[in-house]
Amino acid sequence: MRRDDALGRAAAALGSMRLTAVCLSLLMLLVTMCTLLQVPLGTHLAVERTIRTFLIWWTPAGATIKLPVFPGGGLVGSLLLTNLLFAQFLKLERSRRKAGLWIAHLGLALLFVGEFATALFQVESQMPIEVGQTRDYSEDARLMELSVADVGDPAQDTVTTIPESLLKPGAEISDAALPFTLKIKRWYANSELGMRKPGDPPSEATAGVGADMAVRERPVLAVDDAQNAAALLVEARAGAESLGTFWASNALGAPQGFAREGRDWRLTLRPRRYYLPFSMTLKEFKHDVYPGTDIPKNFSSLVRLRDAGAGEDRDALIYMNHPLRYGGKAFYQASFGKDDRLSVFQVVRNPGWLIPYLSCALVALGMLMHFGLKLSASLRSAK
Amino acid sequence: MKRLFLVLALLAPAACRKDAVETRRVPKEGSAAAPMSAAGGAPGGVHWKLPPGWKELAGNGMRAATFRLPQAAGKAEVSVVVLPGDVGGELANVNRWRGQLALPPVTEDGLADGRATVDSALGPIFVYDFTGGGEKKTRLCAGMARVSGTTWFFKLMGDDKAVAAAKPAFLKLLVGLTN
Incomplete structure (x- = not known):
C-alpha cells in the first residue's frame, strides 16, 4: 500500500x-x-x-x-x-x-x-617476462615502493618493502626486520635527474649515487605511455647516528646502500611488486601473422606453471582472449617486445570477476x- | 534497502585497506642494470658480451657496472653509467669528458669533428676519443647511447697506451650491445 x-x-x-x-x-x-x-x-x-x-x-x-x-x-x-x-x-x-x-x-x-x-x-599489474625467464611477481608501474634488502646471504635476499603511500616527507619508518629507522625527507612523484654541474647547490644526499646528482621535481606525467621518474630522499639512522642520506629513484640503475651490524643493505625505489605463491617460466612466445602480410593473427605464450605448495607443475598456453586463471588471478596476453623475445601479461586479481x-x-x-x-x-x- | 546496506557494509572495510611494510625472503636477482624497467613494459636493461679476458665487477656509486681489463690492470678500465633523459645533452657531456682531461670545451659546431658513430642493435652510438696533455697522457674513449628514455655511457679511460690497446675490443663491445 x-x-x-x-x-x-x-x-x-x-x-x-x-x-x-x-x-x-x-x-x-x-x-x-x-x-x-x-x-x-x-x-x-x-x-x-x-x-x-x-x-x-x-x-x-x-x-x-x-x-x-x-x-x-x-x-x-x-x-x-x-x-x-x-x-x-x-x-x-x-x-x-x-x-x-x-x-x-x-x-x-x-x-x-x-x-x-x-x-x-x-588489483591490476603487469608481468613482463622474457623467453627462458622465471617470474614469481607482477609489478604496477603506477605505484612505487622502497625496497630495503639485506643482501649478505649469497643465495637469498631478505627484502623489506615500504609502499609509496607511507613514503611521505617527515615520516619515520621502523620495522622489526630493520636494525635502523628510515626518515623520509623528500618525495617527488616525478623528477629530473642529472649529474651535478659546477655551480649547482650541494646535493642533499650524503652517500650513494645521489651525492653526485642534481634532482629537481617535475610535474607528474599521467598519459598512458609515460613513465615518471620518482625520486625519494631518505636518511637511514641508527639512534643518533646517521648511516647516510640517499636519493633513490626508479630511474637509477646503480645499486646503493650501506653496511650496518655486519650486514650489507641495499636501497632501491622500484615499481610496486605483488609476489605470487607460484612461479611462471616463459617457454615460448609466438607472434603469428596472416600469410604474406604483417597483420597480426595471434599472440600466444607457452608458460610453465610451478606451484610447489599445490603440487602444480604443468604447461599452460595464454593467448588472445584466453587468459590463464590461477591462484585467484587472471593472466592476459597484453603486449610483447624485444623482437618477440618478451611477452607481457596483464595480471588481474578481481574476486568479483564472475x-x-x-x-x-x-x-x-x-x-x-x-x-x-x-x-x-x-x-x-x-x- | 536492508540488503543494499548489508552489501555496502561488507564492502566498506575494503575501502579502508591500509598499505603495510612487508618483509620476505626472495631469490637473488640478476645483476643486469635495469633503470626505468617498467617503461614500455620491458624488463632488463642493456646487455653486453665482454671481450675475452675482461671481467665485470658489480656496480657501485653512479656506476651500473665496471669492466676490469686484466691486460691493462690498473692502467685502464671501463665504466658503465646510466641516467634518465639526455643528461644535459651531447655537448654538455662531451665537455664534461674534456674537462676530466683538462681540455678546453668545444662548441656545438665542433662536436661533429670529434664524433664517430658505431651501429648497434640499440641504434647509433656516438663515440668520442680524447687524449689529455701533459707528460703522462690520459686518454678517454666514450660511447653514449639513448635507450628507452635513458642515456647509457660506456667510458674506457686510463693510460694512453692501455686505452689504445683496448679500444678495438671496446668498440666491438659497443657494436654488440643489445636490449
Whole structure:
C-alpha cells in the first residue's frame, strides 16, 4: 500500500522513471567526459577521476582547494541502483506472472554490485617476462615502493618493502626486520635527474649515487605511455647516528646502500611488486601473422606453471582472449617486445570477476521467462 | 534497502585497506642494470658480451657496472653509467669528458669533428676519443647511447697506451650491445 506522507513521496521519487532518465543521461555525460579526459590524463587516471569516484573535483588555477563540480560514477551508479531497487519493490507486482522481470532486475542490480566490487577489490599489474625467464611477481608501474634488502646471504635476499603511500616527507619508518629507522625527507612523484654541474647547490644526499646528482621535481606525467621518474630522499639512522642520506629513484640503475651490524643493505625505489605463491617460466612466445602480410593473427605464450605448495607443475598456453586463471588471478596476453623475445601479461586479481557473467545469465533467464510466459499466454488466447 | 546496506557494509572495510611494510625472503636477482624497467613494459636493461679476458665487477656509486681489463690492470678500465633523459645533452657531456682531461670545451659546431658513430642493435652510438696533455697522457674513449628514455655511457679511460690497446675490443663491445 502506498503512503502519501513525506517518506512515501521520497520513496516514490527514488523509484521514479524520471530519476532513471536523469541517471542514464548523467552516465552518458560521464562516459563522454571520461573519453575526452583520456587524452590529457591517460586511461587509468581518467577512469579514477570520473567513473570510480563519488564526485568529480576541480581545482581552480592558482588555488589549493578542490571543488566538487559534477557527480562521479560512484554516486550516479549508487543512485541508479537505489532507483532500481525502489522501483522494483514499490511498483513491480509480486506474482509468478512477473517472476521473469524480478529475475532480470535482480541481474541488473547484481551488475551494479559487481562494478562496485571491481572498483574496491580489483588489483591490476603487469608481468613482463622474457623467453627462458622465471617470474614469481607482477609489478604496477603506477605505484612505487622502497625496497630495503639485506643482501649478505649469497643465495637469498631478505627484502623489506615500504609502499609509496607511507613514503611521505617527515615520516619515520621502523620495522622489526630493520636494525635502523628510515626518515623520509623528500618525495617527488616525478623528477629530473642529472649529474651535478659546477655551480649547482650541494646535493642533499650524503652517500650513494645521489651525492653526485642534481634532482629537481617535475610535474607528474599521467598519459598512458609515460613513465615518471620518482625520486625519494631518505636518511637511514641508527639512534643518533646517521648511516647516510640517499636519493633513490626508479630511474637509477646503480645499486646503493650501506653496511650496518655486519650486514650489507641495499636501497632501491622500484615499481610496486605483488609476489605470487607460484612461479611462471616463459617457454615460448609466438607472434603469428596472416600469410604474406604483417597483420597480426595471434599472440600466444607457452608458460610453465610451478606451484610447489599445490603440487602444480604443468604447461599452460595464454593467448588472445584466453587468459590463464590461477591462484585467484587472471593472466592476459597484453603486449610483447624485444623482437618477440618478451611477452607481457596483464595480471588481474578481481574476486568479483564472475559477477558480470552471473548477472548477464540472470537477465537473460529473466527475459526468457518473461517473454516465454507472454508468448505462451498469447498462444493460449489465440486458440 | 536492508540488503543494499548489508552489501555496502561488507564492502566498506575494503575501502579502508591500509598499505603495510612487508618483509620476505626472495631469490637473488640478476645483476643486469635495469633503470626505468617498467617503461614500455620491458624488463632488463642493456646487455653486453665482454671481450675475452675482461671481467665485470658489480656496480657501485653512479656506476651500473665496471669492466676490469686484466691486460691493462690498473692502467685502464671501463665504466658503465646510466641516467634518465639526455643528461644535459651531447655537448654538455662531451665537455664534461674534456674537462676530466683538462681540455678546453668545444662548441656545438665542433662536436661533429670529434664524433664517430658505431651501429648497434640499440641504434647509433656516438663515440668520442680524447687524449689529455701533459707528460703522462690520459686518454678517454666514450660511447653514449639513448635507450628507452635513458642515456647509457660506456667510458674506457686510463693510460694512453692501455686505452689504445683496448679500444678495438671496446668498440666491438659497443657494436654488440643489445636490449
